[in-house]
Amino acid sequence: MRIKKPTGIPGLDLMLKGGVPSGNQIILQGGPGVGKTLLGFEFLYRGAEKGENGILFSFEEDNEDIVQNAKSAFSSFTNIDSFIEKGKITILDSQDTKQYIQRNRDGNAYTFGSFISEIESMIRSHEAKRIVIDSISVIRLFIPELLDYRSLSISLSSVLKRNNITSLLLIEENNYEKPNVFYQPESYIYDGFISLFFTGNNSENRVPTIEIIKMRGTEHMYSGVPFEITDNGFNLLLLNKFEINDK
Numbered sequence: 001m002r003i004k005k006p007t008g009i010p011g012l013d014l015m016l017k018g019g020v021p022s023g024n025q026i027i028l029q030g031g032p033g034v035g036k037t038l039l040g041f042e043f044l045y046r047g048a049e050k051g052e053n054g055i056l057f058s059f060e061e062d063n064e065d066i067v068q069n070a071k072s073a074f075s076s077f078t079n080i081d082s083f084i085e086k087g088k089i090t091i092l093d094s095q096d097t098k099q100y101i102q103r104n105r106d107g108n109a110y111t112f113g114s115f116i117s118e119i120e121s122m123i124r125s126h127e128a129k130r131i132v133i134d135s136i137s138v139i140r141l142f143i144p145e146l147l148d149y150r151s152l153s154i155s156l157s158s159v160l161k162r163n164n165i166t167s168l169l170l171i172e173e174n175n176y177e178k179p180n181v182f183y184q185p186e187s188y189i190y191d192g193f194i195s196l197f198f199t200g201n202n203s204e205n206r207v208p209t210i211e212i213i214k215m216r217g218t219e220h221m222y223s224g225v226p227f228e229i230t231d232n233g234f235n236l237l238l239l240n241k242f243e244i245n246d247k
């Protein structure tokens with residue numbers, strides 16, 4: 001049995017029967033506005049509370065927006081500024097990360113070669129244990145050639161793994177449905193796959209739901225669980241005692 005690391009997000013740890021097997025790289029997929037970035041942020045915040053430093057690589061937003069959105073959603077997270085000041089949470093925003101999107105030597109394709117090496121040196125200099133990449137969809141966008149994308153994904157996964165990082169790698173889905181993961185290379189390469197989606201068929205009864213589709217190295221709950229985003233973080237509505245005690 002591998003060592004499990006609680007994420008610090010109570011409902012998610014219950015779904016994972018204790019936590020994430022140490023060193024698992026996890027895809028977090030969902031449509032726009034479903035809560036991926038906020039869940040990624042809470043994952044880093046909960047890590048910082050436990051003395052596990054984290055780094056957010058954002059290709060999408062700037063620093064101020066990330067911090068302001070997190071503060072506005074999670075008003076009881078009073079240590080955000082101090083965690084950032086002390087280097088327990090480090091944010092590289094879209095201004096910082098755009099340097100990683102480079103043309104190759106011929107100038108006809110993109111590479112992320114420096115990203116992989118930079119991640120490793122940042123992990124070491126920040127003594128990081130958790131990483132969030134928001135999002136790896138950007139990498140896929142710039143590397144349309146599937147074999148190149150796959151090979152980069154494998155390099156990314158192995159760099160994270162050999163540094164014993166637990167990571168959340170976000171994927172932007174272009175709809176709110178539960179994804180069909182079978183043809184996605186990410187579902188095979190990475191250790192875990194968590195999906196955020198809405199159930200319900202119109203805007204009046206949409207219910208945000210989290211489901212663990214795959215998690216190597218542990219038992220986990222299979223059914224989707226509704227959630228809400230509260231001042232105090234993600235609240236998973238595990239109402240059914242059977243769900244909590246199950247196995």
Ligand SMILES: Nc1ncnc2c1ncn2[C@@H]1O[C@H](COP(=O)(O)OP(=O)(O)O)[C@@H](O)[C@H]1O
Binds near residue numbers: 032036072074
């Ligand atoms: N202050 C808040 N309180 C509760 N929910 C919020 C708050 N601010 C944003 N949200 C919810 O979070 C969603 C945005 O989450 P985000 O993590 O940025 O989504 P994603 O990264 O999946 O696009 C919003 O659509 C809204 O539903």
Ligand SMILES: [Mg+2]
Binds near residue numbers: 036037038134
């Ligand atoms: Mg986002």
